[in-house]
Each structure stands twice: as structure tokens, then as C-alpha cells.
Amino acid sequence: MTPVSVKLAWREIHSAWSRFLFLFFCIALGVGAIVAVDLFAVNVEQVILGDTRALLGGDVELSWRRAISDKGRTVLDSLTDRDIILSHVTEIAAMATVDSPHSQTASQLVELKAIDSAYPLYGQLVVEPDLPNAQLLDPLQSGCGRSPCFGALVQESLLIRLNLIVGSELQIGKASFLITAVLKKEPDRVANGFSLGPRVIISRDALKATTLIQTGTRIQERYRLSLSDSTSLEPLMGELRGRLSQEGARVSSFRDAQPRLRRFLDQLNLYLGLIGFTVLLVGGIGVACTIQGFLTQKIPIIATLKTLGADSSQIIRLYLTQSLILGGIGSLLGVIVGVILHRGLPLLLQGIIPETMPLNPTVAPVLRGIFLGTLATLAFSLWPLLAIRHVSPALVYRQAVDHSQDMANSQSRLTRWRTILKRWWNDRAQVMVSISMMVGVTGLAMWQAHSLTLGLFFSGACAIAVLLLLGGTGALYRILGHLQIPQWYLLPHAVKNLQRPGNFTKAMTLAIGIGVMLMTTLTIVQRSLLDLIGNQIPSQAPSFFFIDIQPDQYPQFVDVLQQKFPDSPYKLVPVVRSRLTAINGQPIDPEEHKGQRNGWYFTREYALTTSQDLPKDNVLTQGQWWDHTKESDPDGTPGKPLDFPLVSVEEDAAKNLGLTLGSTLTLDIQGVPIVTKVGSLRQVDWGSFSMNFFMILQPGSFDGAPFTYIATTRVPTNHEVPLQQAIVAVMPNVTAINVGDVLENIGRIFHQLALGIQALALLCLVTGAVVMVAAISINRYRRLHELAIVKALGASRRLLVFSLGVEFGVIGAFAGLVGLGLGCLLSWSLLYFFFDLTWNFDLIVLSTGLLLTILLSLMTGFLGTYRLLGFPPLSVLRQE
Amino acid sequence: MELQAANQSVKILQNISFEVFTNEVVAIVGPSGSGKSTLLGLLAGLDRPTQGSIRINQTDITTLTETEMAHFRRKHIGYVFQAFHLLPTLTALENVVLPLELQGISTGTLRAKALLQSVGLEHRLHHYPVQLSGGEQQRVALARAFIVRPPLLLADEPTGNLDSSTGAMVIDLLWELHQQHGSTLILVTHDMSLAARAQRILALRDGVMVNETRPPLLSSGSEA
Incomplete structure (x- = not known):
């Protein structure tokens, strides 16, 4: 590209930058969404892969869901001779109770963890006050009402739930504890979202004193190994797997620490990433509209360049350079948006993601965002730019004649389509660009999804959604065309305006429709799942599960229930x-x-x-x-x-x-x-x-x-606490799980998750609205001219507002109806195929969705045109 | 030459045949709508005739593809418009350099400066079109048309948007540059006094050539 051409490209942007404002927004929102999700993914990776030894708790972990067997013990003993440091951790669900002098005994399900002096082999246990574990957990001779009394480190949520402070006492099993510190961070526990209750850390001696571990108790035994430099990992793993193959042990190395959490966060990032990519694609529609509108205004310049001897490819390159500069600037803005969103995402996903997640922007996602933004601009501007080839240089002395309407009037629909398809097929460049665009979008989707199949599925779904949205809009047009529009105010004018060439109505419907589709799908799926958790529990469902009841406690358990709660099945x-x-x-x-x-x-x-x-x-x-x-x-x-x-x-x-x-x-x-x-x-x-x-x-x-x-x-709600206390008081080893609490916990996590996903989907809808403003602003001069003529003919401002309201309202209704329809289809497929649930027609969700979309469309439309209404008609017409 | 409009074709030009020799100055005259500009556009390859051929220096330009035509135009044809058609975002100097740059020649600045000097605009090099008067804009357009030393220069009502004295100055400059560069000049005008300066006048009416005359030789000085 020669200097003057680059200058030309830059100067045109410079002289008309305000026209590109919405293009910047469209790209910036798309890139922002992708950068935010990517940065989030990198941070998650940093936490999970950063200190994997700390996460696993050692180089190698041998875990059992029961007490270790004799053979397992022998294997462990043989390891200590080989310069391997061993740490033993036991996890168990238990009931913590507190005797209150003023009220009844209070109890709470806790996740108990017994550690030894070697814990943690890697990472750091953060407690407040910051004192050595040994000091905090050792049996205390004083300060506790009963003896022996042990120290316990507890999470703050337990203090809140049982109204305790550091220094309070609690009872777990048969042992008494003094809360010596608040637990702030466990190196081997990442997220606290999916727990049964607050964590309590005690010593191994204390665990023995609780007598909680009895035959058949649900327990997790973890033996962590810290290897010396001379021991290599893989041979040891192989050896341990071989020696323990019959012992029911799970042998894992730090390389596969937290596999479930990692898989969950990977999946979360994948879906968030694909929604972010959708935002970028919707933004792309805005790019295409802006470029097309811009080129319409540049036709005289293009014709002049052609008379000066510029060939079409040179002019396409010139305007492509321009688009790429614009896309680049938009992408840079997108990085800023992304960093801001990235700060917000963890707030929305609180409790689900690791608490100590860093929020450092890293280079790779930023570069990737700029690259994707620029590429999206390229893909979406190339299509309208190809029209440059059809600009005749003769336009320097003759006005263009639009033959499309002639064709529409003179030919049957079938012939018209045949002519359009034939023309399209004969245009090799157009075919190539279309194919490259499809391949490009699919390729980018595959890259984003890190999966060929999912990328292909996503692109296919996108293509079907676009076709259905366009087809649906076309069908609605035809219905509108056959309707008798009453000659009421400017109603027929407003409806006709929708179908005028160059009015981007379909692009607007598409951009908003995709957002509506995503929001509808997510809302319906979320409501169905929450319904399942919350409302659809059968009335006969139990309210409590009691686990770890020893065979000899059977009669005692039945006694308590029959005596104290005789009506409870x-x-x-x-x-x-x-x-x-x-x-x-x-x-x-x-x-x-x-x-x-x-x-x-x-x-x-x-x-x-x-x-x-x-x-x-x-x-x-x-x-x-x-x-x-x-x-x-x-x-x-x-x-x-x-x-x-x-x-x-x-x-x-x-x-x-x-x-x-x-x-x-x-x-x-x-x-x-x-x-x-x-x-x-x-x-x-x-x-x-x-x-x-x-x-x-x-x-x-x-x-x-x-x-x-x-x-x-099953007991009535007001008997839940007394029941739990009655059982725990007599059988401290029995763990009571309140179904309501668990479901509430799941519901909370799910709600939080939905919030994060919906926030991104909302961004898609916002981008759709920006595309609409962009499309309206492209035609603002023509609209201004029309408004001036109608005003000069005597139309009042109220009438004009009404007419515009009808136009934007119909666009909103179109986008809403088609988007909601597709949302229903998509949510039905998700519920049917993935969740095995039935889809219910939710009139409230659908009608609210439609109303909100119309409202959004009206607001966006007026945002794009309210200034035009104020111009005095004479000043506009004088400029003719 | 036919154009499609509202489902029916309109014959703009028919049965036109003429030859123009190297260095010749030919004026095309006729009333509005007679097809003058279309004829010039056909000669520049901006439009395509429905029938017939146009040969420029042994090249039948009607057989060229759009890209070949663009490449041919950039080397062989200079065009001056009634409405100037300068690019508003480029300065006078940049507008003049542009045709060379389209050919991939990036060293045309000196030559462009010299040309602008020869049209009396050495003090307006870095002005944008909006900062120039109509006459100045047309002089920039002249410099732009001549920068590639085109063998054929086409001018479509070059004084149509100018007052008479500015128009006369522009025409003098056009003649001067034509003589300096030895280009063939074909000029569309409805100004008969301007046409009279040509060596030959082709008259059009309703798309048909009605007359070809050779005006008495007049010195350019006496017309000015």
C-alpha cells in the first residue's frame, strides 16, 4: 500500500470518525467479552496449575474411601525408608454441637479434617491469629470446660451460623474443642462452593478422641507424599498403582490435581467463551452494516478513483485497510472493556470460583482478543466491500439506477431467486468470500471451543439460527404485506419503511434476535432447573438423611424418632x-x-x-x-x-x-x-x-x-432443628443432612452460575442494541431529509414520534417473536437431550421477553433518532 | 449505447463513427441530453457500448476486462470533470500524486509540485479541496490529469462550474498543458466559442452525430 493510499484511508477515518463510533462499540463489546473470559480462564489456570503440589497436598496422593488396609499400611511404611515424607489427612462429615446456657443445644453439619504435624507438605495454611498449627491444635489443659480439650480451626461461616467467636467451645463426637483460630485459606482446597458445611480442622489425636470413625463410617483417608529430588515420579506412580491395585486406593500425582474442579472450570470457560464469541459475531453484523452504509456514501469517491485508473482490487484493499484500522482501534477499546469485565466476572461467580483467584491481565488473551477482533472485522467487512466491484466509474457523470425493484416487480419469486442465485454463483469472488467466511467462522469457533466437533456444532447452530431468524423475519414481512394496514396517521408509511432497501431491518432483527434467543434459552433452562431443585420436590420426599448409623444404634435411633416425633414416617x-x-x-x-x-x-x-x-x-x-x-x-x-x-x-x-x-x-x-x-x-x-x-x-x-x-x-419445618439436635445429642457420631439446606446450597451455586452466564448473554443483547443504533445512524441523513419533508407537509412532532415508534416497535416485535421462538426451540432441545427434563410453556417468561424486546427496540430506536426530530425542516431542505 | 431504465431500454447513442488523430483537439458539442458526456465516458472506458468498438492506439478497449481497462486508463487517459471530483480528504499535492501512486510509482512528488507550479498553485500545495476556490480546484484537477503524461486527455465541460473569467484561465492552461505534453484532447462543451478553438467539432443531437465541422483556425491568444 502506497503512502497516499494509506493517508487516504486514515484521513477518511479521521474526517468521519463519529460515523464509525458504533463500529468501535460493536467490535469493542465482542472483543471485550472474549478478552474477559480468556483472562478469567488464564487466571483459573494460574490457580489450578500454578501450585498443583499445594492443591493435591503433595507430589503423590494415595486415597481411600475407608480405613487403610494392612497391605496398604505396609506399602506406606516401606515408603518412609526411601526418603519420602508422608502426611496423613482424614476427612469426614460430622455434627458440631454447642451447648448454650440460655437456649437448646445447637448443631451444625461440618466438614471435619484431621491433620498431622507434617501438614501441609506444600503451600500454607492461613489462619488468624497467625500461630503455628501445633500450638493451635494441641490438647489444651485450660480454657475449656471439659478435659481433654483440643484446639479447632474453623471457617468463619461456622462462627456466624452457631453464633460463636474464637475462644468458644464446641463438641464434635465425644471430644470437646476450643476454637483457637479462624481458617482463612487451605492450600489443598480451591473453591468452597460445593461443600456440605463449614470446614473444621483438628489434630489426628482429636479425631481419635471424637470416636467418630467406626466400622463402615463414610470417610476419606488421604496419604500425601513429598518426594526427594532423587525419586522420580512416574516409576513410583507405576509401582504404587501395581502394589495397591487390589486395595481400592486412588493414586494421583500433582499433575492431575483437582480433576473435577478443573473439568468444571474448563467447561464453564468453554461456554462463557462461546457466548463471548457470539457477542463478537453479533458485533460483526454491526461492522457489516456500518461498512455498507459508509460505502454507499463513498460511491462518488470510488467512481472517481476508478476514472483515475484504480482497479477494484486496489480500492477494495484501500477500504479494507480502513476497516482493519477501525477494527484494530475497536479491538484495542475491546481490551479495555475486557479488563473491566474481567474484574466484574468473579463478583458474579462468587463461591463457584477459587477465592484467591488473581486478577492479573495477561498478554496472550489481550493479543488473542485483538487478533479475533481484527479478523472478525475483516470477515464482516469483506462482504460489503465486494460491492465496490459493481460501482461503475460512469457514476461520475450519471446517477445510479437501482434495478432490484424492477426485477422484483417483473419476475416471479422463483425466477427472481433463481436469477439471484445464478448471479451469486457466477461471481467467483463472492463465492470465495462466502466460503472463506464460513470456514473462517467455523475455524475460529473451533479455536474458541478447543474442539473440532463443538466448533462445528456451534457454527452449524449459528448458521441455522441465522437462517431461521432471516426466514422468520421474511415470513413476518410477507404476513405484514398481506395485512390491510389502516390509513391511520403515518402507520402504512412506518410499516413500508421497514421493507425499504438499505434500511438494514433484517440486520437489526438478526442482531437483536440472537441476543433474545440466548437470553430466552438461558432463562427457560435456568427456571426449569431451579424448579426441579426448588418446586418440584415431591411432597413425600424426605427432609432429612441420617448417615453412619451403627447397627447397634438402630433401636436407639428408632426409639428417639418414635418417642419424640411419632407422626414422622x-x-x-x-x-x-x-x-x-x-x-x-x-x-x-x-x-x-x-x-x-x-x-x-x-x-x-x-x-x-x-x-x-x-x-x-x-x-x-x-x-x-x-x-x-x-x-x-x-x-x-x-x-x-x-x-x-x-x-x-x-x-x-x-x-x-x-x-x-x-x-x-x-x-x-x-x-x-x-x-x-x-x-x-x-x-x-x-x-x-x-x-x-x-x-x-x-x-x-x-x-x-x-x-x-x-x-x-420427613418432619415439618419447625421440627427440623429439634430432630437434628435430638439425634446428635444421643448419637454424636451420626451425621444429619438437611435436604433443604443441601438443595438451597445447590440452588445458590446454580443461581450464581446462571448469573455469570446471563451477564455475558446480556452483553450479546446490548451489542444487538448497539448494532441497531449503528444501523439507524447510517441512514440518519436520509431519515432527516424525509422527516423534514413530512414536517414541511404539516406533520406534528407527536405524529412523527408515533410513526417512528411503530417502526421500531415492529422491529422489536419481529426480533422478539423470532428470537423467543428460537429460544424455545433451543431450550427445549437442551432440556430434552441434555437434562432429560420436560419443557414447559412459560407464558410469563415469553410475554415478558417480548415486551422487554419491544421496549429495548423502542428505546434504542429513539436513542438513534431523537435528535433528528428537533431539526427545523427548512434548514435541512435548504442544504439540498 | 443503450441504458436500461424502468424495464425499457433507452438508446443514448447510435451510429457514431469518427477518428481522432494524435495531438488533435476535438470538441464534442450538443444540447443537454444529446449524449456528449456518455460518448466521452465510452472513450474513457467508463461505460461499455452495447454494440461497436472503440480503438485507442490499436487497442480495442471494448474487449478489455474491467481490470485491464482500469490499467489502460491509468496509463493512457487523463480525465477532467465538470465537477472537479477531487478527493476531499487529500491535499492538492496528494490529489495530483494519486494517479502515479495507483501505478505503483511512489516518487512523483517533485513532478506533482512542478505541475502545480505550472498551473500557478505552488502556494496551495497542502490545501484541501474545501480550502480552494472552484478555479483552483479545476487547476488541481488539470495537474492531476496530466501527471501521468496521458496520450489522450478527455475533458467534460471543464468550465461548466466556473465563472467566465476563471473558465477562460482554466482553458488557457488546458491548451498550454496539451501543447506541452503533446496529448490528444477531446473536449465536451456546449460553449461554441470554446469549441471553435478545436481543430474539429463533432455535433450530437439525440444520440446521433449530426455534423462534423472544421472551424477556421484561430489563434488561442485572440480567443482568450
């Missing part, structure tokens, strides 16, 4: 925890299924129960329920001795595990393998909130195994 079932170790004799290698879709069916811990009868909410789909009056094989051979205990498996689990009737399952129950045979498959209604199990065994199958009881009960 209750149910107790025996439970053992187990892992699947083989199917049909083939051992299962957990490593093989890690990261696989639905691989967790192979690696998860199964809670097993026994039952004589088919549970009430379950439906048998295959096989037969065992007849407990006679022992028989499902094959139906009476009198044949029972080889293996029978198991009834939930049908989805059976499908994913590849089980059929007669398959054998080897289950490891606390180190003891039992082989079972699939006798039936069941359908389970998980939404019933009753106790449901993937696997139910024939009665007597785990006699002698270390089982506990789980109980459910």
Missing part, C-alpha cells in the same frame, strides 16, 4: 460402600476409564443395600425380583442352589457398564470381594429424592460385612 436401610473390581471376571482398570464419557460408572464408589422388596419408586424393566420365599436362579430353575447373590442394577448404569441379565459383578466391600450376578434391571426415578441405589443386593448378601444404616425421615 421414617425408613432405615443397611448400606455398605464398595468399588467395582471386575465385570464377568474381567478386572477393571480405573486408569482406562479416567476422562472417558460416563467413565465414572466404572470408577465411582457404589453404595450397596439389600432389600426384600422392589423399592416403591422403582420399576422393573428386565428380569425378575427375587422371591424371598424360595431361593432360585433368575433362569428360573427351581431348587438349583444359589451360586452368587443376585443384584438388581439401575438400567442406565447397566447400559454404561455393559451389563445384561446374568452378568457377574465383583464388588470390593472394604477389602473383601464378593461376586454377584445381575438378576434384574430397574428404572429409578431420581427426582423422587427418596433413597435410591444403583445396585440393590439380595437380602443377606453382605451379612458380616461392616455395614451402617442410612435413615430418611
Whole structure:
């Protein structure tokens, strides 16, 4: 590009920068959304990958969902000889109680963590006051009413819930504690969103004193290893996996610390990123409108350049340079928007994301944002720029004649389409640009989604949405064309205005419609899910779960319930925890299924129960329920001795595990393998909130195994606290889980998550509104001229406002109707295919959505035109 | 030459045939709407005839593609418009340099300055078109048309937007530059006194050539 041409490009921007203001906004919002999400993703990465050793708690972690076996102990002992430092942490859910002299005993479910003196191997435990762990946790001889008394570090939320302060006492199990410090940060715990209750950290001796750990107690044992420089990681991992393969241990290294959190945040970033990309695409529509409008005004200059001997490609390059400069400036503005949004995103996602997440802008997302913004500008301006080729240099002495209307009048619709398609197909450059644009958008979507399939799916969905939006708008036009518009004020004029060439009505509808579609989808999905959590709980659903009830506590538990809450229905079932170790004799290698879709069916811990009868909410789909009056094989051979205990498996689990009737399952129950045979498959209604199990065994199958009881009960809300206290007072080892609290917690997290996603979707709608203002402002001179003529003919300002109101109202209604329609379609597919929920027609959401869209369109429209209404008509017409 | 309008074609020019020789000055005259500007546009390759051919220095420009035509135009044809058509965002000097830059020649500034000096605008080099009078704008346009030393110069009512004294000055300059550069000059005008300075006059009416005359030779000085 030669200097004068660059000057020309720059000078044209300089002399008309205000015309590009909306182009800047369109790109800036799109780039802003992408940069914000990217910066957020990088920060998340920094936290998760930054100090992975601290996150895992060691170089290697061996974890068990039960007490360590003797063989496991031997393996651990052998490690200490090899210069490996060991730290032992136990996690367990427990009830903390406080005796209050003035009121009843208060209790709270807590996540208890017992640490040893080596903890933490990496990172730092932050407490207030900042004193050594040993001092804070050691048994205290004084200051506590009962002896022995231990120190406890608690999260602030526990202090608030139980109205305590540092120095207060609490009881956990059979041990007494003095709160010695407030826990501020745990190096091996990232986000606190998904917890059952506040964290309490105690010493290992204290845990022993609580006597909480009994046979079959739900427990998490973690042994963390810190390796010396001379020990290499991979061989050790291999060795440990081999030696502990039969011990039910999970062996992980710092390289795969926090896999679930990482996967969740990756997914979150992916969806936020795709919404950000959608914002950029909507902004692209604004770019295309602005460039097209700008070029219409530049036709005389283009014709002059052509008479001077410039060929079309030179002029396209010139204006492309201009667009890229504009896109570049817009992208730089976008970086500023992005950094601001990036600061806001963690506020919206509080509780879900790591508390200590840094907010440092990094270079890579910023560069990526500028690159994407410029590329989007390129893609969306190239299309209108191609029209330069059709500008005849003869326009320097002759006015252009628009033949499109002639064609529309003279040809049938089919012939017209055929002519348009033929012309389009014969225009090789147009075909190439169209293909490059599609490939480009798909490529960028793949890049954004980090997945070929998802990128392709996203682009396909985008294309379908655009086609449906345009098709829907076209259909609505035709309906409007056939309607008899009353000759009332300027109503027919306003409606006609919508269909005039160069009025960007379809672009405006598209830009706003996409935003409406996203918002509708998110709102409907969110409401359906919240409904599921909140409103659709069956009235018979239990209000409490009690876990870890020891077999000898059974009568005591029933006593308390029957005496104190005689009207409350209750149910107790025996439970053992187990892992699947083989199917049909083939051992299962957990490593093989890690990261696989639905691989967790192979690696998860199964809670097993026994039952004589088919549970009430379950439906048998295959096989037969065992007849407990006679022992028989499902094959139906009476009198044949029972080889293996029978198991009834939930049908989805059976499908994913590849089980059929007669398959054998080897289950490891606390180190003891039992082989079972699939006798039936069941359908389970998980939404019933009753106790449901993937696997139910024939009665007597785990006699002698270390089982506990789980109980459910339903009490009126005002009995919830007394019930919890009554049980915990007599059986301190029993953990009470309030279903309402858990659901409230899930609801809160979900709400928070939806808030973050919706904020970005709202940005899409805002960008749509900016596109609308941009499209209106492109035609402001023509509109000014028209308004001046209508005013000169005697139209009052009120009449003009009415006419404009109709025009913008109809655009809003179009965009709203089509966007809502697509939103319903998309939300239905999401609910049906992904969440397995039914879609409900929500009149309130839909009508509010439509009204809000019309209101948005009216406000945006008037924002773009209110100044035009004030111009005196003579001053406008005189400039002709 | 036919144009499509409102579903029917209008014949703008028909049965026109003439030759112009190197260094010749030809004036095309006729009333408004007779097709003068269209004829000039056809000669510059800005429009395409529906039938017939136009040869410039052995090249049939009607067979050239749009890009080939643009490249041909930038080297062989200079064009002066009635409405000047300067680019408003470029200075006088930059407007003059532009045709060279379109050819990829980036060293035309000195030559452009000299040309602007020869049209008496050496003190207006860095002014924008809006800062120049009509006469000054047309002089910049003259300099721009001559910067590529075109063998063929086409002028469409070059004085149409100017008062008579400024118009006369511009015409003198046009003749001077034509003589200096030895270009062939084809001029559209409805000013018969200006046409009389040409070596040949082609008269058009309703798209048909009605007359071809050779005016008596007059010295340019006596006309001024």
C-alpha cells in the first residue's frame, strides 16, 4: 500500500470518525467479552496449575474411601525408608454441637479434617491469629470446660451460623474443642462452593478422641507424599498403582490435581467463551452494516478513483485497510472493556470460583482478543466491500439506477431467486468470500471451543439460527404485506419503511434476535432447573438423611424418632460402600476409564443395600425380583442352589457398564470381594429424592460385612432443628443432612452460575442494541431529509414520534417473536437431550421477553433518532 | 449505447463513427441530453457500448476486462470533470500524486509540485479541496490529469462550474498543458466559442452525430 493510499484511508477515518463510533462499540463489546473470559480462564489456570503440589497436598496422593488396609499400611511404611515424607489427612462429615446456657443445644453439619504435624507438605495454611498449627491444635489443659480439650480451626461461616467467636467451645463426637483460630485459606482446597458445611480442622489425636470413625463410617483417608529430588515420579506412580491395585486406593500425582474442579472450570470457560464469541459475531453484523452504509456514501469517491485508473482490487484493499484500522482501534477499546469485565466476572461467580483467584491481565488473551477482533472485522467487512466491484466509474457523470425493484416487480419469486442465485454463483469472488467466511467462522469457533466437533456444532447452530431468524423475519414481512394496514396517521408509511432497501431491518432483527434467543434459552433452562431443585420436590420426599448409623444404634435411633416425633414416617436401610473390581471376571482398570464419557460408572464408589422388596419408586424393566420365599436362579430353575447373590442394577448404569441379565459383578466391600450376578434391571426415578441405589443386593448378601444404616425421615419445618439436635445429642457420631439446606446450597451455586452466564448473554443483547443504533445512524441523513419533508407537509412532532415508534416497535416485535421462538426451540432441545427434563410453556417468561424486546427496540430506536426530530425542516431542505 | 431504465431500454447513442488523430483537439458539442458526456465516458472506458468498438492506439478497449481497462486508463487517459471530483480528504499535492501512486510509482512528488507550479498553485500545495476556490480546484484537477503524461486527455465541460473569467484561465492552461505534453484532447462543451478553438467539432443531437465541422483556425491568444 502506497503512502497516499494509506493517508487516504486514515484521513477518511479521521474526517468521519463519529460515523464509525458504533463500529468501535460493536467490535469493542465482542472483543471485550472474549478478552474477559480468556483472562478469567488464564487466571483459573494460574490457580489450578500454578501450585498443583499445594492443591493435591503433595507430589503423590494415595486415597481411600475407608480405613487403610494392612497391605496398604505396609506399602506406606516401606515408603518412609526411601526418603519420602508422608502426611496423613482424614476427612469426614460430622455434627458440631454447642451447648448454650440460655437456649437448646445447637448443631451444625461440618466438614471435619484431621491433620498431622507434617501438614501441609506444600503451600500454607492461613489462619488468624497467625500461630503455628501445633500450638493451635494441641490438647489444651485450660480454657475449656471439659478435659481433654483440643484446639479447632474453623471457617468463619461456622462462627456466624452457631453464633460463636474464637475462644468458644464446641463438641464434635465425644471430644470437646476450643476454637483457637479462624481458617482463612487451605492450600489443598480451591473453591468452597460445593461443600456440605463449614470446614473444621483438628489434630489426628482429636479425631481419635471424637470416636467418630467406626466400622463402615463414610470417610476419606488421604496419604500425601513429598518426594526427594532423587525419586522420580512416574516409576513410583507405576509401582504404587501395581502394589495397591487390589486395595481400592486412588493414586494421583500433582499433575492431575483437582480433576473435577478443573473439568468444571474448563467447561464453564468453554461456554462463557462461546457466548463471548457470539457477542463478537453479533458485533460483526454491526461492522457489516456500518461498512455498507459508509460505502454507499463513498460511491462518488470510488467512481472517481476508478476514472483515475484504480482497479477494484486496489480500492477494495484501500477500504479494507480502513476497516482493519477501525477494527484494530475497536479491538484495542475491546481490551479495555475486557479488563473491566474481567474484574466484574468473579463478583458474579462468587463461591463457584477459587477465592484467591488473581486478577492479573495477561498478554496472550489481550493479543488473542485483538487478533479475533481484527479478523472478525475483516470477515464482516469483506462482504460489503465486494460491492465496490459493481460501482461503475460512469457514476461520475450519471446517477445510479437501482434495478432490484424492477426485477422484483417483473419476475416471479422463483425466477427472481433463481436469477439471484445464478448471479451469486457466477461471481467467483463472492463465492470465495462466502466460503472463506464460513470456514473462517467455523475455524475460529473451533479455536474458541478447543474442539473440532463443538466448533462445528456451534457454527452449524449459528448458521441455522441465522437462517431461521432471516426466514422468520421474511415470513413476518410477507404476513405484514398481506395485512390491510389502516390509513391511520403515518402507520402504512412506518410499516413500508421497514421493507425499504438499505434500511438494514433484517440486520437489526438478526442482531437483536440472537441476543433474545440466548437470553430466552438461558432463562427457560435456568427456571426449569431451579424448579426441579426448588418446586418440584415431591411432597413425600424426605427432609432429612441420617448417615453412619451403627447397627447397634438402630433401636436407639428408632426409639428417639418414635418417642419424640411419632407422626414422622421414617425408613432405615443397611448400606455398605464398595468399588467395582471386575465385570464377568474381567478386572477393571480405573486408569482406562479416567476422562472417558460416563467413565465414572466404572470408577465411582457404589453404595450397596439389600432389600426384600422392589423399592416403591422403582420399576422393573428386565428380569425378575427375587422371591424371598424360595431361593432360585433368575433362569428360573427351581431348587438349583444359589451360586452368587443376585443384584438388581439401575438400567442406565447397566447400559454404561455393559451389563445384561446374568452378568457377574465383583464388588470390593472394604477389602473383601464378593461376586454377584445381575438378576434384574430397574428404572429409578431420581427426582423422587427418596433413597435410591444403583445396585440393590439380595437380602443377606453382605451379612458380616461392616455395614451402617442410612435413615430418611420427613418432619415439618419447625421440627427440623429439634430432630437434628435430638439425634446428635444421643448419637454424636451420626451425621444429619438437611435436604433443604443441601438443595438451597445447590440452588445458590446454580443461581450464581446462571448469573455469570446471563451477564455475558446480556452483553450479546446490548451489542444487538448497539448494532441497531449503528444501523439507524447510517441512514440518519436520509431519515432527516424525509422527516423534514413530512414536517414541511404539516406533520406534528407527536405524529412523527408515533410513526417512528411503530417502526421500531415492529422491529422489536419481529426480533422478539423470532428470537423467543428460537429460544424455545433451543431450550427445549437442551432440556430434552441434555437434562432429560420436560419443557414447559412459560407464558410469563415469553410475554415478558417480548415486551422487554419491544421496549429495548423502542428505546434504542429513539436513542438513534431523537435528535433528528428537533431539526427545523427548512434548514435541512435548504442544504439540498 | 443503450441504458436500461424502468424495464425499457433507452438508446443514448447510435451510429457514431469518427477518428481522432494524435495531438488533435476535438470538441464534442450538443444540447443537454444529446449524449456528449456518455460518448466521452465510452472513450474513457467508463461505460461499455452495447454494440461497436472503440480503438485507442490499436487497442480495442471494448474487449478489455474491467481490470485491464482500469490499467489502460491509468496509463493512457487523463480525465477532467465538470465537477472537479477531487478527493476531499487529500491535499492538492496528494490529489495530483494519486494517479502515479495507483501505478505503483511512489516518487512523483517533485513532478506533482512542478505541475502545480505550472498551473500557478505552488502556494496551495497542502490545501484541501474545501480550502480552494472552484478555479483552483479545476487547476488541481488539470495537474492531476496530466501527471501521468496521458496520450489522450478527455475533458467534460471543464468550465461548466466556473465563472467566465476563471473558465477562460482554466482553458488557457488546458491548451498550454496539451501543447506541452503533446496529448490528444477531446473536449465536451456546449460553449461554441470554446469549441471553435478545436481543430474539429463533432455535433450530437439525440444520440446521433449530426455534423462534423472544421472551424477556421484561430489563434488561442485572440480567443482568450
